[in-house]
Amino acid sequence: MMLVLDDVTKVYKVGAFGGKTMTAVGGVSFDVRPGEVVSLIGESGSGKSTIGRMILGLTPVTSGTISFDGTPVKPGKDYYRHVQGVFQDPFSSYNPVFKADRVFGMIKEQYHPADKAWDQRVEEALTSVRLNPGQVLNKYPHQLSGGQLQRLLIARALLLDLKLLVADEITSMLDASTRIDVLNLLADLKTRGLGVLYITHDLSLGNYLAERTVVLRRGAIVETGLTGKVFGDPLHPYTRQLLSAVPRLHASWEDAAAVDTCLYHASGATGALHEAEEGHLVACARLPSCPAA
Incomplete structure (x- = not known):
């Protein structure tokens, strides 16, 4: 395994003088393998972005462990050589007073100060993310589209010895045609052995891109399981509710059917997740109020 989260929890202090606590992420475990796209799916406030920030070392873990290539994550220059993130709002990653390709210069200063073939490497990276160097270099952020800015950030990551990309809602601010271009780019990158954690609230995009899916709630x-199994045979009522809420061209709005059977307790499970079939795990439907608990 390349990236492994083991029983990861994040607790924030809230309220006046931090007298109360809020658990944003509780006991989460999953992994991302080389050359694999894993979708982390859930509604707003489910903890998706918090998990992404913990993986990137931007938010400390309260308990549990995150390891990369068998070693506990230690944010720093060596770690960020292999692990990078791209976020929802591409414009927020650029200083508007500098040209957009300054992001390449920062990488050169930190990791490749003596690289005489740097300009050629930049052009190759841009071409690999389907950008014309002549159309994007020496431009300010406001002169480029959101899709171009996102692809510039991915090209920047490719100039490192990248193994894992955390893509946090990277298509939510893009139009439909640009969105599919970015998704196809991520699909191409995984063929090089790049692992991608694709964080999204959009099930259709997760289904399009990922081999495995992790559904997060509160x-x-x-x-969690293979995307085809989770989407084709959803076992948890929350997953079914999310799927029923996906707009369909051939049907009007449909309410999610109530599900009374808790497959978790009906199976006699006692752990955090029950393996309903190989590689397909499900939690209790209504903890802590499940009548079967």
Whole structure:
């Protein structure tokens, strides 16, 4: 395994003088393998971005462990050589007073100060993310589209010895045609052995891109497995609710059917997740109020 999260929890202090606590993520465990796209799916406030920030070392873990290539994550220059993140709002990653390709210069200063072939490497990276160097170099952020800015950030990551990309809602601010271009780019990158954690609230995009899916609700995993199994045979009511809420061209709005059977307790499970079939795990439907608990 390349990236492994083991029982990861994040607790924030809230309220006046931090007298109370809020668990944003509770006991989350999953992994991302080389050359694999894993979708982390859930509604707003489910803890998706908090997990991404912990992986990137931007937020400390309260308990549990995150390891990369068998070693506990230690944010720093060596770690960021292999692990990078791209976020929802591409414009927020650029200083508007500097040209957009300054992001390449920063990478050169930190990691490749003596690289005489740097300009050629930049052009190759831009071409690999389907950008014309002549159209994007020496331009200010406001002169480029959101899709171009996102692809510039991915090209920047490729100039490192990148193994894992954390893509946090990177298509949510893009139009439909640009969105599919960025998704196809991520699909191409995984063929090079790049692992991608694709964080999204959009099930259709997760289904399009990922081999495996992790469904998050209120900071906990409620269902996980191969994307075809999770989407084709959803076992948890929350997953079914999310799927029923996906707009369909051939049907009007449909309410999610109520599900009374808790497959977790009906199976006699006692751990955090029950393996309903090989590689397909599901949590209790209504903890702590499940009548079967």
